[in-house]
Amino acid sequence: AQRVTQPEKLLSVFKGAPVELKCNYSYSGSPELFWYVQYSRQRLQLLLRHISRESIKGFTADLNKGETSFHLKKPFAQEEDSAMYYCALSGKAAGNKLTFGGGTRVLVKP
Amino acid sequence: GAVVSQHPSWVICKSGTSVKIECRSLDFQATTMFWYRQFPKQSLMLMATSNEGSKATYEQGVEKDKFLINHASLTLSTLTVTSAHPEDSSFYICSAINRLAGVHEQYFGPGTRLTVT
Numbered sequence: 163a164q165r166v167t168q169p170e171k172l173l174s175v176f177k178g179a180p181v182e183l184k185c186n187y188s189y190s191g192s193p194e195l196f197w198y199v200q201y202s203r204q205r206l207q208l209l210l211r212h213i214s215r216e217s218i219k220g221f222t223a224d225l226n227k228g229e230t231s232f233h234l235k236k237p238f239a240q241e242e243d244s245a246m247y248y249c250a251l252s253g254k255a256a257g258n259k260l261t262f263g264g265g266t267r268v269l270v271k272p
Numbered sequence: 273g274a275v276v277s278q279h280p281s282w283v284i285c286k287s288g289t290s291v292k293i294e295c296r297s298l299d300f301q302a303t304t305m306f307w308y309r310q311f312p313k314q315s316l317m318l319m320a321t322s323n324e325g326s327k328a329t330y331e332q333g334v335e336k337d338k339f340l341i342n343h344a345s346l347t348l349s350t351l352t353v354t355s356a357h358p359e360d361s362s363f364y365i366c367s368a369i370n371r372l373a374g375v376h377e378q379y380f381g382p383g384t385r386l387t388v389t
Contacts, residue, residue: 205365207380259306260378262316264315
């Protein structure tokens with residue numbers, strides 16, 4: 163069975179401080195990992211995926227297969243980063259279905 | 273591009289009635305659509321996978337006779353909550369896969385809030 167764990171429900175940081183959202187997963191096979199973001203009153207949207215190895219809005223995430231983690235990081239948080247963040251996992255073995263973590267609410271204070 | 277819409281955005285219905293929610297891919301063809309349910313302050317839970325022209329695949333614990341899914345075309349899937357009860361009140365979200373994208377990225381609709389009184 164595939165599972166995604168986000169241990170922090172809430173992260174509160176000051177503007178300009180680094181922020182790291184933890185994500186751990188369990189999956190037998192080669193997973194695809196994603197981070198989705200949901201801003202207030204907006205739909206869920208893809209932030210980044212591990213296969214792209216890209217940086218979006220200053221966020222990066224590295225897949226660590228040894229630690230089965232896909233933590234999301236940003237060195238300098240901005241107020242507009244305040245949102246709900248979901249780590250998600252997909253894989254061919256699961257028919258490309260997404261399994262979401264519980265979500266982490268990020269609050270960036272001025 | 274890759275926009276998914278849902279209709280209605282919110283609906284209130286009485287217990288025992290049925291309500292239909294539509295999910296449309298506006299500018300792409302979606303071979304597969306997914307239906308999720310989200311309770312307040314909780315994560316998305318996959319309810320079912322809807323494939324165009326075939327029966328939906330339901331996740332364990334989801335009653336297929338209660339949550340009827342129809343995916344009649346490559347741009348439309350519907351979820352009908354039959355004989356709704358207050359415990360069915362939730363936020364229902366659909367997503368669609370663009371088969372031309374090649375990476376199976378899911379595009380999400382804005383969600384439909386259902387309140388059963």
